[in-house]
Amino acid sequence: MKMRFSSSIRQLTVLGFLLVVLPLMFALISTVFQVDRLAVKMQKTVRDSAQAVEASRLIIAQALSMERSAEQYGVLRDPILLERYQTQRVQLAEAITRLSALPLEQDLSSQIEKLVQREQALHSQLLQWAEQAGNDAQRLDPELKLAEQIRPIPQAVTQMVTDDSASMTKQIERVQRMLLWQVIALVPLALLLAAVFSVLITRPLRNMGKVIRRLGAGDFTSPVIVSGPQDVRELGEQLDWMRERLAELDQQKLRFLQHMSHELKTPLTAIREGSELLCDEVVGELSDEQKEVTTILRENSLQLQAQVEGLLNFNLALAQDKPAQLKTVDLSVLIPEVITKHQLAMRTRSIQVKTNISPVEIQGEPEQLRTVFDNLLSNAIKYSPDGGVIRVELGAENQQVCLDVIDEGAGINTAERQHIFEPFFQGQQLPKGPVKGSGLGLAIAQRYARLHNGKIMALETQQGAHLRACLPQQQSADGNDKRK
Known part of the structure; x- marks a missing residue:
């Protein structure tokens, strides 16, 4: 079942672009969101840490000042010292309130609560001293001193900041892992989508290119069927x-x-x-x-007359779809006969033919096979230099007959190699003989080879031209290769 597209190439391109960009946009938005949330958390952590450090510093300073004021009041009984203590007590309460508003650990909260309780006991002691008559000096009970109680607070605040920092580090690592997994998952997905849409877009264009090349090669029999947008x-x-x-x-x-x-x-x-x-x-x-x-x-x-007959033969070959009759042909006999036919033309120009012919029989139409070799040899004679050598080799392998004709001429240009079997094509290289060809010889030979389910190829060679005709030895009654 072939896939059908109702959209155009432009719509398909836009759709592919959107689908490729979509996972990347999702990854980008997710990254921005995660980084923004992480930045907010980091700001809050830094702010809380700074507030905790500042509040703990104020608590320690106020507690020590309050302890000195209490000791001085116990000795001097000066009301001004008691008022100073009251003011410091309010400032301590504010600092404790600010610190308590932060997300504290259990140990630090316990230390703050104990400090509040001891300060309340100290405050009660001062009020008792104020109610007593007389100015006798009083010593502060060691169990009511605040210095011993505030000593663990800095360490607890430092531990809280350290824990918050470690927590932020873990969150950063978690976000990094999540972003890494997003990249691992979404980038291949985007590449896969890009590859899929690339195939969907370029495959119809490649098929179109094949169709155009087929039309350029002269194949007008197969209908043009192109699927895609x-x-x-x-x-x-x-x-x-x-x-x-x-x-x-x-x-x-x-x-x-x-x-x-x-x-x-x-x-x-x-x-x-x-x-x-x-x-x-x-x-x-x-x-x-x-x-x-x-x-x-x-x-x-x-x-x-020879050119007109060649044109007639070419038209006849184009009208055929298989050889007119199949006979067993001994190529080791046919080829020397064709060479003998051209002896006069070769002797005039002192051209020699060296053969390496194996005994080979093939099924085919005798005159067409004769024409194939005759045209290949005629082409080699026309472009061979005077005194040159033409090599003719015949062999068979795996039910395939190969006939090679190699001359010592100027050879075939790479640009012309794919055109030499086209009708009426004549290359830039001029023939050496007095007779100019019609441009149908190789076209007729290729057509006859195709009728026998074979082909003629121009092979690479350092000097001259090397043409090889390959034909199957056996043909079925309908003209098809029996090896199939």
């Missing part, structure tokens, strides 16, 4: 319409070429026969100049 499907429909139009134009071109080939064949035959009669001096003896003209006319008519 709506605008891509609409573009696929337009490409399919263009494919149908190109197929119609291609058929019109083939019909035109076939018609023109047949129309040209009849007058060319008459011209060739007339030139043959003139060369044979049937109509009378010719002068040397006239013989030269008739020879030129005869050779060019033969060349033009």
Whole structure:
């Protein structure tokens, strides 16, 4: 079941962007929230610690002052000292209230409560002294002294600050772990979403590229079916319409070429026969100049007729979907016959052919197989330098026949390698022989190889051109490779 998209590429891109950004935004917002809350807690902890330290300092100072005032009042019985004690007592109460308002530990709260109780006992003692008649000196009971009671308070406050600091450290570590887990979970999720939407967006475009390359290669038979967003499907429909139009134009071109080939064949035959009669001096003896003209006319008519027949053969090959007849062909016999056919052209240019031919038989259409090798050899002869060597190798392995034709010419440019099997294509390299090709030889050879479920390839070589034809040895009655 194929996935269908009603949205366009732009909508799909925006949706993918939002879904990728969403987890990252969640992580960012969560981080800001956690850091803000942690900052508030840290501020409160620092403020409480500062207040606790300040309040404890005031409590200690006031308690010691109150103790001195009480001792002095007991000796001097001066009412001013008692009033000072009352004022210091109010200040101590305020400091204790501020400290008690903070989140204190149990030990510190207990110490503050004991201090309050001892101060109340001390205050009662002073009031008793004030009610007694006389000015006799009184000594303060050691159990009512405040110094012994306030001694543990600084240590308790310090321990409270230390504990708060340790608690904040644990909270910071907890937030760090939580943020780390968010990154570990959300970043891969964002990357996964990005990868998914990247595939959803680029896969239809890659398929579109394959379709365009297929159309560029001349395959107009397969319908264009492109899935994906709506605008891509609409573009696929337009490409399919263009494919149908190109197929119609291609058929019109083939019909035109076939018609023109047949129309040209009849007058060319008459011209060739007339030139043959003139060369044979049937109509009378010719002068040397006239013989030269008739020879030129005869050779060019033969060349033009060969090109027209090649065009006819190419049209016939395009109309076929399998070989017309299958026979067992001995390539070790057929190839020397083709080489012998070209001996005159090779002898004229001092070109040698070195062969390494293994006994190989193949099922196929004899004339088409002959044309495949004939065109490969003709191409090698045309581009070989004078005095060059052409190597022909034939072998079979795993029910696959490979025929290699290697020349010592200028070779095939990398840019032209993928075009040499296209009809009427002629590269920048000019042939060495006097006859210029029509650009159909390799196209016909490739078409015949395809009809036999094979192919011809241009291989890399340091010097010259290396063409290899690979064909299966066995063919079924419907023209398919029996190895399948």
